[in-house]
Amino acid sequence: MINFKSELIGTWTLLKKELLRFWRVVFQTVAAPVITAVLYLLIFSHVLANHVKVYDNVEYTAFLIPGLIMMSLLQIYSFALLYVDLPILHPWVIFGFAIIGGALLGTFGIIAGIWAHRFDQMAAFQNFVIMPLSFLSGVFYSIHSLPPFWQKVSQLNPFFYMIDGFRYGFFGQSDVAPLLSLSIVTFFFIVLASITLGMLKSGYKLRS
Amino acid sequence: MKKAILFNNVKKNFGKLEALKGIDLTIEEGEFFALLGPNGAGKSTLINILAGLAKPSSGSIKVMGYDVIQDYQNARRSLGIVPQELVFDPFFNVREMLRFQAGYFGKGRENDDWIDEVIEGLDLQDKANTNMRMLSGGMKRRALIAQALVHKPPVIVLDEPTAGVDVELRKKLWQFIKKLNQKGHTIVLTTHYLEEAETLCSRVAMMDQGKIVALDKTKNLLKRFSAKNLNLRLDLKGKKIPASIQKLMKNLDQHSISFLIEEITEVEFIISELKKSKIKILDMELTNSDLENVFLKLTGSKK
Numbered sequence: 360m361i362n363f364k365s366e367l368i369g370t371w372t373l374l375k376k377e378l379l380r381f382w383r384v385v386f387q388t389v390a391a392p393v394i395t396a397v398l399y400l401l402i403f404s405h406v407l408a409n410h411v412k413v414y415d416n417v418e419y420t421a422f423l424i425p426g427l428i429m430m431s432l433l434q435i436y437s438f439a440l441l442y443v444d445l446p447i448l449h450p451w452v453i454f455g456f457a458i459i460g461g462a463l464l465g466t467f468g469i470i471a472g473i474w475a476h477r478f479d480q481m482a483a484f485q486n487f488v489i490m491p492l493s494f495l496s497g498v499f500y501s502i503h504s505l506p507p508f509w510q511k512v513s514q515l516n517p518f519f520y521m522i523d524g525f526r527y528g529f530f531g532q533s534d535v536a537p538l539l540s541l542s543i544v545t546f547f548f549i550v551l552a553s554i555t556l557g558m559l560k561s562g563y564k565l566r567s
Numbered sequence: 568m569k570k571a572i573l574f575n576n577v578k579k580n581f582g583k584l585e586a587l588k589g590i591d592l593t594i595e596e597g598e599f600f601a602l603l604g605p606n607g608a609g610k611s612t613l614i615n616i617l618a619g620l621a622k623p624s625s626g627s628i629k630v631m632g633y634d635v636i637q638d639y640q641n642a643r644r645s646l647g648i649v650p651q652e653l654v655f656d657p658f659f660n661v662r663e664m665l666r667f668q669a670g671y672f673g674k675g676r677e678n679d680d681w682i683d684e685v686i687e688g689l690d691l692q693d694k695a696n697t698n699m700r701m702l703s704g705g706m707k708r709r710a711l712i713a714q715a716l717v718h719k720p721p722v723i724v725l726d727e728p729t730a731g732v733d734v735e736l737r738k739k740l741w742q743f744i745k746k747l748n749q750k751g752h753t754i755v756l757t758t759h760y761l762e763e764a765e766t767l768c769s770r771v772a773m774m775d776q777g778k779i780v781a782l783d784k785t786k787n788l789l790k791r792f793s794a795k796n797l798n799l800r801l802d803l804k805g806k807k808i809p810a811s812i813q814k815l816m817k818n819l820d821q822h823s824i825s826f827l828i829e830e831i832t833e834v835e836f837i838i839s840e841l842k843k844s845k846i847k848i849l850d851m852e853l854t855n856s857d858l859e860n861v862f863l864k865l866t867g868s869k870k
Binding site for chain 1: 619622666
């Protein structure tokens, strides 16, 4: 009764539905993050561009963009390109980190969705987990500019490796070797994905 | 004949509460079956376990021979459930929602004809491209029934499908369900409306406090409890109904009193008692037994 083809159709249907749903609320899912990212870009580049030097041959504004893209993981790149000259050295690295980063955040989302019973719990997850992890990840700076303690903290943050590796794809320079970043992010993904699958299988908070 | 649904000593505890105290029940293929019981009897728990939304504390359940835990994929494919609550995805219209639902079960474009048929059968043509959010309650109910049918399940469970649905729609709905039953689908229905079960279902199980208290053909149940209803309209004028007949009383409202009659001599008794108390009878009606009487008798609860 069950065969490979019908499993494939099932998975494909779920993907299609989620993409369509995403597209139905495009104002919320695409336009809003674009605006947010552009605001960050304008303000931080205006205020900091002449004061912060991260890599010798990379402009601060250019440095900022990969971080912002990873932060919203959306089509901001094409938009940002209008303003800043952004090199792409290793497109496959960019692609790889975008996929694994998206997958990692996807597992985060499923775990939060299963755990949360109300919308305020979902907001708490966003504000107390996702936001601190994003801001302590080096979107706006290279972690070498942080005090040693916060450098250590950042090194425990999977978001840091996602952004650092993603940035390597653009500039060929990074704080951590990209292969190490990729391994660490993949490790986090496998751990979280196993937790998610375990939750779904055991029916945690889903089945009484 | 194949067994459509098989419950084997199914128990379910919520903490200390025993919601299901060992349910044994077999529903044959092609049956039109009713599961009745008051609120909290355990009907919905039983259906949730059948659907895989809850886990039994012990016991096993099979749908069309597939175990709902070990062989859950085949079990789910064999089962279509219309939920009691109106749950829906507000992002899509009726047809999109039905296509997605079919897709989850591995059905592709070849299934579109059947989707059209379901939409037509439930009179949803005009609303096929309307967002689920914009539908009225009755229309949402129909869309959810359609959702349960898109993958052509041999077993269909309707959990209180007519709660809050107007008479006109109820009639149409039952017509469609009856047609499906004639085509060979097994139908299981839970309902509060006893008269629905009485007219539609060939077999009835009654549940109370987590147990099945009666399980038989509808007509046997009605025969076995050959009680009648005596409905009276009385001119009380401040007089009280004599205590001797109060225990036979089933229902009392402003205009009429109904008594549960098991032996026809009880009618004489009631009338003579009323005469003794000088209460005038304005109107009198004797009706045949219904499932409600059976139910009251079995559960011992007076409403």
